[in-house]
Amino acid sequence: MAAITGAVTGAGVTAYELVTDRMLYERVLELPPVLQAILPAVGLAVALVVLRTIARGASPATADDYIRVFHRRDEQMDPMPVPGRMLAGIATLGSGGALGFEGPSLYLGAAIGSAFQGRFGRFFRRADAKTLMVAGAAAGVAAIFKTPATGAVFALEVPYQDDTAHGHLLPALTGAAVGYLVQVAVVGTAPLFPVSGTPPFDLRELGGALLLGLLCGLGARGFSWMVRQAKFLGQDHLSAVRVGLAGATLAALGGISWWLFGNMLALGTGYQVIERLGDPDMTVGLLAVLLVLRTLATGATLTGGGVGGLFIPLAVSGALVGRLIGVGLGLDTTTTLFAVVGVAAFLGAGYRTPLAGVMFVAEATGQPGFVVPGLLAAVASQLVMGDASVSLYQHTRRMGHLERRFSMAIASVIDAEVWTVPADSTLDEFLDSMLLSRQTVVPVVEDGNRYVGIARVDLLGAIPRDEWDRHAVGEVADVELPTARPDWTIREAVEAMERADTDVLAVVDDDRRYIGVVSIDEIVRLDEILARRDRPE
Known part of the structure; x- marks a missing residue:
């Protein structure tokens, strides 16, 4: 059943990505800059209407809903809001909202797995009540990022801050592998992140990775605080006013981004940012400004009730911090080492998933040489996180x-x-x-x-x-x-x-x-x- 869940999820996520990214967002990027800056506000307005009507008043939560249900033993994912939330995600991400695809992808997979679990529950023990939900979540992340191991590890790690749901390991691996195979059969196997150079392996770079990990941990704490405030504002203020202010903020950030970079780097998922990191014109000052713009854009999208994930925003922030430190200290001028290490540290700290952060770096770059510095940075970043997290529903550890x-x-x-x-x-x-x-x-x-x-x-x-x-x-x-x-x-x-x-x-x-x-x-x-x-x- 885990394999079937992975196959159905992989097909669903592939279709979702093709519609949202290829059919919508890529066409948005061809529009005049003024329209590119305005469209995220339109997407937020559409998402609001869809959540209120089709989703029957559901919140924008996707990955958080998976974590919440995971910890409720006798509860399964509610199928009623799924179509509405997915459509709201298309509106948010397809128009240029500054969130990631993995939130809706994980949510779709978890909902599919939960539905199968409800249909065939008599074949499972009570202790395995969440098995297919976890397998579906793993398949969703594996498919959208083309990273099967990351999908499995993330689905097992994200419910907890200092633990994993290891009892579901085999179903998660099976679902992730099958979901990945379905995705790459359609879109190919190209690495998600472009990398350059061969990472050096000496004490200077390893020491720099530790320093970067500490800085990314501090940055992730601030990012987590911002995310929680944005979610709070998104729940407790009048919807029309909230969406209007968030849309205006996104338009302003997009305009500043176009003026500085000739591109809407502040908006969208952030893949374009990662592609530009190796550009020699990206000075320390511009990298710092872009980091602020991206953070504010993510906060504005969340405040406006946008539907999307935080995995990629965290990864992009980590890449920017890593490149900023590497270039600023003169340690990373010929490779993208520090940018990649920053991804592992910032992502692992923000979601409290250090293993998934390091695994994501290895799979998404196709370069195993980045793993050791990434591990050091991920450990260092966890040391300064305390109990902070971008998720509202994580537990510290498994319960007795x-x-x-x-x-x-x-x-x-x-x-x-x-x-x-x-x-x-x-x-x-x-x-x-x-x-x-x-x-x-x-x-x-x-x-x-x-x-x-x-x-x-x-x-x-x-x-x-x-x-x-x-x-x-x-x-x-x-x-x-x-x-x-x-x-x-x-x-x-x-x-x-x-x-x-x-x-x-x-x-x-x-x-x-x-x-x-x-x-x-x-x-x-x-x-x-x-x-x-x-x-x-």
């Missing part, structure tokens, strides 16, 4: 038995039958009802169902016993305790309990309407039930 339970939705442990007490009830009434219900912790509500706080039996001691009939329970309720949201995971609820030193949380909606409570007892009970269910017969 209990930790997997914590990733489940809080809805599985909400107790909606817990008795509540009106805030204006007297303390005497509260105590009588509490004894009847046998609860020691009771949510307090007002105006029917609006949450106020938590009342506990130990709080009654703050009021003299002979005054209980003159005081309302709302006066002694603990209003400082945090509340949970219905879309939380169990982990988020437990962490909130630990911070507040409590074993119960009220669950409320955005209007603070009471839904139910979550308690440590219910979480432990759920774990016992699931442990019995998962135990082999």
Whole structure:
């Protein structure tokens, strides 16, 4: 099934690339500069409409959606937004948006694999519920970049910051290999990145690679922060205003790029940038300006709700930083060594996928001599990244038995039958009802169902016993305790309990309407039930 998933994904990604790149973007590059600068704004507007209509209000997330679903054990990719997101990606990338093709490609493969998994799920163990989704994701990356090993490694690495999903290794390798073969059968096997010269192998270059890795790590941290801010702005501001401002920014960046370079290097996927890196006219100053322009263009495309990936923007930024350092220090004037090493370091740091970054360099350039400097730079870049990443859904590492339970939705442990007490009830009434219900912790509500706080039996001691009939329970309720949201995971609820030193949380909606409570007892009970269910017969 992994091979079939890879074949279908490879065919889909190949068709997607031919339509988006060959039929649309290559024609955009033939238009007058003014139109080239304006078209990304049009693409963002079309993407917005498509996401709202065909995708039924789905977000622009592609690779992030794969990572999110990967960590939800009982969830598969939702097939409904797939056509809309793919069309929005065509609009974004085909018009010159500054993102990469790998996001939609990975997403398409993961969705195909997830659909096959749902159709033939009875043939898989519960532990293999994500197998075909991972195989499809690997095939998508392998096909779009013509890098089979990178596709497999990236699909396994990207769900985690410091770990891999190695349990899916063989399906990922199979899917990636088949997806790659389908792609190259149509478009050929030419390396993605042009390289020049034979990389030297001496201490000076290796030391330079370490320095470059540290600088790329710092740059990737800044890039990750920018990406997160852009995604936040893309979600929380009025769509029409957001798209208009993002489109105007892209047009301005394109104009500056044309004025400086005679080309729209700030826009598009960035392949043209890599082709120009060996140009002797690309001085240190121009390289620095182009790096800023590309970063701003990627941020503007994300802010405008564009659909695309961050793999290539990270790689292009790394190539620019590498070339900038190599030329600036006089270490890399006859080869593209530092540009290639920068790709491994910046890409590996930004997505927290160092192995995929190095593997991508080896496969995309066709030059194994770049691997050792790339490894050193990738390690150095990871040392300064901390917990930063361009993804919103990565976990630090694989989780154990209990930790997997914590990733489940809080809805599985909400107790909606817990008795509540009106805030204006007297303390005497509260105590009588509490004894009847046998609860020691009771949510307090007002105006029917609006949450106020938590009342506990130990709080009654703050009021003299002979005054209980003159005081309302709302006066002694603990209003400082945090509340949970219905879309939380169990982990988020437990962490909130630990911070507040409590074993119960009220669950409320955005209007603070009471839904139910979550308690440590219910979480432990759920774990016992699931442990019995998962135990082999």
